Amino acid sequence: xxxxxxxxxxxxxxxxxxxxxxxxxxxxxxxxxxxxxxxxxxxxxxxxxxxxxxxxxxxxxxxxxxxxxxxxxxxxxxxxxxxxxxxxxxxxxxxxxxxxxxxxxxxxxxxxxxxxxxxxxxxxxxxxxxxxxxxxxxxxxxxxxxxxxxxxxxxxxxxxxxxxxxxxxxxxxxxxxxxxxxxxxxxxxxxxxxxxxxxxxxxxxxxxxxxxxxxxxxxxxxxxxxxxxxxxxxxxxxxxxxxxxxxxxxxxxxxxxxxxxxxxxxxxxxxxxxxxxxxxxxxxxxxxxxxxxxxxxxxxxxxxxxxxxxxxxxxxxxxxxxxxxxxxxxxxxxxxxxxxxxxxxxxxxxxxxxxxxxxxxxxxxxxxxxxxxxxxxxxxxxxxxxxxxxxxxxxxxxxxxxxxxxxxxxxxxxxxxxxxxxxxxxxxxxxxxxxxxxxxxxxxxxxxxxxxxxxxxxxxxxxxxxxxxxxxxxxxx
Amino acid sequence: xxxxxxxxxxxxxxxxxxxxxxxxxxxxxxxxxxxxxxxxxxxxxxxxxxxxxxxxxxxxxxxxxxxxxxxxxxxxxxxxxxxxxxxxxxxxxxxxxxxxxxxxxxxxxxxxxxxxxxxxxxxxxxxxxxxxxxxxxxxxxxxxxxxxxxxxxxxxxxxxxxxxxxxxxxxxxxxxxxxxxxxxxxxxxxxxxxxxxxxxxxxxxxxxxxxxxxxxxxxxxxxxxxxxxxxxxxxxxxxxxxxxxxxxxxxxxxxxxxxx
Numbered sequence: 001x002x003x004x005x006x007x008x009x010x011x012x013x014x015x016x017x018x019x020x021x022x023x024x025x026x027x028x029x030x031x032x033x034x035x036x037x038x039x040x041x042x043x044x045x046x047x048x049x050x051x052x053x054x055x056x057x058x059x060x061x062x063x064x065x066x067x068x069x070x071x072x073x074x075x076x077x078x079x080x081x082x083x084x085x086x087x088x089x090x091x092x093x094x095x096x097x098x099x100x101x102x103x104x105x106x107x108x109x110x111x112x113x114x115x116x117x118x119x120x121x122x123x124x125x126x127x128x129x130x131x132x133x134x135x136x137x138x139x140x141x142x143x144x145x146x147x148x149x150x151x152x153x154x155x156x157x158x159x160x161x162x163x164x165x166x167x168x169x170x171x172x173x174x175x176x177x178x179x180x181x182x183x184x185x186x187x188x189x190x191x192x193x194x195x196x197x198x199x200x201x202x203x204x205x206x207x208x209x210x211x212x213x214x215x216x217x218x219x220x221x222x223x224x225x226x227x228x229x230x231x232x233x234x235x236x237x238x239x240x241x242x243x244x245x246x247x248x249x250x251x252x253x254x255x256x257x258x259x260x261x262x263x264x265x266x267x268x269x270x271x272x273x274x275x276x277x278x279x280x281x282x283x284x285x286x287x288x289x290x291x292x293x294x295x296x297x298x299x300x301x302x303x304x305x306x307x308x309x310x311x312x313x314x315x316x317x318x319x320x321x322x323x324x325x326x327x328x329x330x331x332x333x334x335x336x337x338x339x340x341x342x343x344x345x346x347x348x349x350x351x352x353x354x355x356x357x358x359x360x361x362x363x364x365x366x367x368x369x370x371x372x373x374x375x376x377x378x379x380x381x382x383x384x385x386x387x388x389x390x391x392x393x394x395x396x397x398x399x400x401x402x403x404x405x406x407x408x409x410x411x412x413x414x415x416x417x418x419x420x421x422x423x424x425x426x427x428x429x430x431x432x433x434x435x436x437x438x439x440x441x442x443x444x445x446x447x448x449x450x451x452x453x454x455x456x457x458x459x460x461x462x463x464x465x466x467x468x469x470x471x472x473x474x475x476x477x
Numbered sequence: 478x479x480x481x482x483x484x485x486x487x488x489x490x491x492x493x494x495x496x497x498x499x500x501x502x503x504x505x506x507x508x509x510x511x512x513x514x515x516x517x518x519x520x521x522x523x524x525x526x527x528x529x530x531x532x533x534x535x536x537x538x539x540x541x542x543x544x545x546x547x548x549x550x551x552x553x554x555x556x557x558x559x560x561x562x563x564x565x566x567x568x569x570x571x572x573x574x575x576x577x578x579x580x581x582x583x584x585x586x587x588x589x590x591x592x593x594x595x596x597x598x599x600x601x602x603x604x605x606x607x608x609x610x611x612x613x614x615x616x617x618x619x620x621x622x623x624x625x626x627x628x629x630x631x632x633x634x635x636x637x638x639x640x641x642x643x644x645x646x647x648x649x650x651x652x653x654x655x656x657x658x659x660x661x662x663x664x665x666x667x668x669x670x671x672x673x674x675x676x677x678x679x680x681x682x683x684x685x686x687x688x689x690x691x692x693x694x695x696x697x698x699x700x701x702x703x704x705x706x707x708x709x710x711x712x713x714x715x716x717x718x719x720x721x722x723x724x725x726x727x728x729x730x731x732x733x734x735x736x737x
Contacts, residue, residue, distance in 0.1 A: 424534060429571040432531050433585040433639060434559035443584060447575025447622065 027084035033057065036182055039084050043151050043185075046158060056171035056181030063175045069309055069338040070367045070399055074243065076280070081214045081245060083183045136200055145229075146191040147202050150218050153189035160191055164222055168251035168288045168315070176247040176309075177284040180216045184249065187217035192227035192258070201457050203232040214245040221251070223258035225291060230261040232460055243271075243306060248283045256291030256318065263456050264312075265464055267304040273362075275334030278306025285312035286342075289321035289350075297324040299455045301464045302339060303471050311369065313342030316350035316378070323352040326452040328464070330471055331364035331396070340370035340387075340401075345378035345411070354385040357449050360396035361472070367399040372413055374406040381411040389419040390448050392441075392472075442469045483546055483562070483646050484508045485530075485678055491540035492529045498539065499525045501703035505680075509646065512679040514689055514714070517700030518722050523682045524568055526700070527651040530680075531565040532558050545647060560589050564645030566636040568652040572624040578635065579605065579619045582642050589643075608641045612668050630661040637668035644672065649680045654688035666691030686714045699725050 027038050036057055040050040065076075140147050146157060153161050171181040188204040204219065223229055246268060252260050262285075271278025281304075287296035298312040308331075314323025325341035343352035352372065360366040372383045389398035400417045422444055430440035446453070446465060453461050485507040492500040499522045507513050517523050529536050530543055532555035543550040550558050573581065582605060587595045609616055612634050624632050633653055640648060650669070654662055669692055673679065681692055689697075689711075697714055699707040701722070706729055707713065716724065 423571075425571045426573055428531075428533055428555060429567065430573070430581070430585075431555040432559055432565055432567075433581075433643065434556050434588040435584050436556050436588065437554070439584065439588070440556075443576055443581070444573060447573055450575035 025084075025086045026082055029082050030079040031057075031081070031083060031183065035083055039183060039185060042084065042086075043154070045154055048162065049154060052166070052171065053182050056178050057183075059172045060175065060178035060182055063178060066175050069369070070365070070401070071307055071309060071336050071338050073280070073307060076243075076245060078179075083214060083216070084185055086185075139200065140198075143196050143199065144193040145196060145198055146189065148189055150184075150187045150189045150220060153220075157189070157191070160222065161189065161220065164220055164251070164253055165218075166251075168253060168286045169249050169284050174284060176282040177249050180218060180247050180249045180284070183214075184216045184218035187219040187248070187250075188221075188231075188233075189219070190221040190229060190231060192221075192223045192229045194224040195226040196224075197227065198229040201230050201232055201460075203234070205234045214247065216246075217248045219248070219250040221253070221260055221262070223252075223254045223260050223294075225256040225258060227255075228259045230263070230457060232263040232265070232457065234265045234267070234463075243278060243280055244269075245280045246282070246305075248285075250283070250285040250312070252285075252287035252296055254287065254289050254291060254294035254296050254318075254321075257293050258291055259295040259297075260287060261297045261299070262287070262312070263299040263301075263460060265301045265303070265460060265467065266308070267467060269306075270304045270333070270335050271306040273333050275306065278335075279304065281305035281308045281310065283310040285310060287312070287314045287323070289314055289316045289318050289323060291318045291321070293320045293322075294318050295322040295324075297326070297455065298341065299326040299452065300328070300339075301452070301456070301467065302327065302329040302337060303467050305337075306335060308335075308337040308339050310339050311342050311371075313344065313371075314352065315344045315346065316352065316381075317346045318350075319347045320349045321347065322350070324455075325352075325354045325356070325370075326455045327356045328359070328449045328452045328468070329357070329366055329368075330359045330468060331361065331366045332471060333362040333364060335362075335364040337365070338367045338369055340368045342371040343373070343383060344371075345374040345381040345383070348377065348379045348381065350378055350381045352381075352383045354383070354387070355451050356385075356387040357452055358387070358389040358398055359392065359445060359448070360389070360398050361392035363395045365397045365399075367401060368417075369401040369403075371403040372405070372415075373403075374408060374411045374413065376407045379408050379410045381408075383411075383413045385413075385415045387415075387417045388448070389417075390445065391419065391421045392445075394421075438473065442472050445472060481546070483676070483678065485647055485680075486544040487530070487541070488544070489541035490526075490529065490538070490543060492525060492536045492538050494536055499536070499703050500529060502541065503703070503705060504541075505698065505705065507647070507678040507680060509678050510675040511696065512673070512681060512692060512694045514681045514683060514694035514697045515700050515705075516683055516686070516697065516714070516717060519684065521700045522703040523684075523700050524651050525703075527565055527568075527649045527680070527682050530558075530649060531555055531563065556588065559643075559645075562646035563649070564640055564643055564647070565649040565651055566633075566640060566653045568655065570624045570627075570632040570636055572622070572626075574622050574625045576623050577620050578623050578638075581623045582639065585639070586642060605638075605642065608638055608668075611641075611671070612638055612664055614638060629656045630658065633657055633661065633665055634668075637665050641668055641672060646676055647678045647680075648672070649682070650688075650692075651682050652684060653681075654683055654685060662688060663691060686718045689714055701725065701729075 027035055036053050169177050190202055192198055254260050268279035268281055289296055296314050302308050316323050323343050329337045329339050331337050341354055356368045358366040358368055368387045374381050387400050398419055402415050404413050406413050426444050427440050453464055456464055487503055487505040490500050490503040515523055538551045546561050583601055614634050653665055697709055698705045
């Protein structure tokens, strides 16, 4: 078949697999209290933050690694990882970007210099452990919006960081969240003042470059009453034979009538055909709808990583608040994904929607795991979940693990799940109209994902479609 | 070699699913401008003939050839057959959720054009809307998912809409009339006849003579047990209608099962 012959393209499939030759500032490998002090000192952090990190570290040391996910994970040697790597400044004036770094981001299609910046998208770029550039500062400042790296926020807005950090994902939340709390190096901070509608998309681009490093970013977004923000993150890493750990934490807080839309296009290196190398993507993302009628939407396109383990969730604590989760998870070769969401309804009249589309190809394993919890106080609440899986080929697997805990009688919880194979009949039908097999397959898959893609901001929706097309190449036949 | 000979030559075509041979040596020649009907009882292999000409992957061609425009279709992928101008209206059109009729047709129209000469959206939509109106299709359908939740009649109209947009030179209607009421049948026939002309060869596969009142065949072939067993002009249709397939079996000297 035509598609099978394109197999040689698989080696080119991951276009972001290059490395950047850059001098780095690195901590010695391994993890102990001295390393945490080293990171904190490098970042010139206040004492309270160091104490917070150390507390998290002590928690983490007592916790066992979780084993409940439907994943096969090679043991991780936490002492063999470097917890801090930063591109060394070449002595340019403050605010200038190392040209080598600028070129890296340019190659990735991320313009980080103001003069090249995308209209309508402000970008913060994180390279290994540190943020290297943030664009569109002026427009944002005029509106009173703060969008900067979390390290910068700790320096310039310590009161805000201290007020909210760890309030949605506590430092003892889970194994990887505790690890992140101890060693997080950078990430983004966004603060949208009362009544402000952020005029541009805020975007962070994460890049792991250094060998043997973990990336532990921490993102915190606070939307004051009546504000709105749309935020997008993208991720890539070089092609390396060793597994690399990425354990991020994202916390969102929406106050009365505020809305946060958080979109992710994840394309970390997934390892080779035989499952060698690739990123372990173990992420904790949670949004707190603290205010009345607040709304948080997660959209994720998970197309990379050797292992993806994440459940972006919403805690619906404000009366009438709304949580949404839209996900496309694509796995190929030996990739594994155990991903889904948690919708925790705590207040009356809260609503949540879950739309999950899993696509498995090759010998991959793709699981949806989701929790819908409705507390006794959350009367007249509602959830609708639709989890669809598509199998491409006959060596992959798909699983659905829904958990529903409804503790009152006035709420309605609906769950639908389907599993289908990309059908020979669909492909033949499209091909008989002159559409080549690969295009036909991508049309079927894009159709399958349409309900999720349409929730992405326009330009990212185009990017998501392109990414999926690239990933599909060579996997259908 | 690509030639301009748009006559479809089917010669001793044999095809099987697994070990079961379904087409047992079919020969037919359809010249441009001609309409041929293939009639036969259920299970005789009529639909298999259509699907094999189009290249359905479930069937294995075990012998013979299908020559069209200088190429043996048997050696080509379905999309390459389509690019030569072959079109099959499906008996059971397939649903593709999430892909709109308009997007699908745009992809199909563009697939046969060179990379630097894709159809302009405005011209495409203008033509699409014209045919939608011509076939009495609700214009809202062009933004609905292809065949997803469509009724039988809507699906068949959608097949004809595709045929009008793609303008084949060899059209195969696989039991397009089955399950249609008389109004829908007339609309389907109107669509096919709009495309008919000296360039278009048509193969109409049907169980009933009804559709042949609207799409009038030049030649009629009776199909039984994977073979053409009788060919003639329109008079064959009338004979068949009056006397049934037993008459054909009698003519072939195969005898008829005794009435119970």
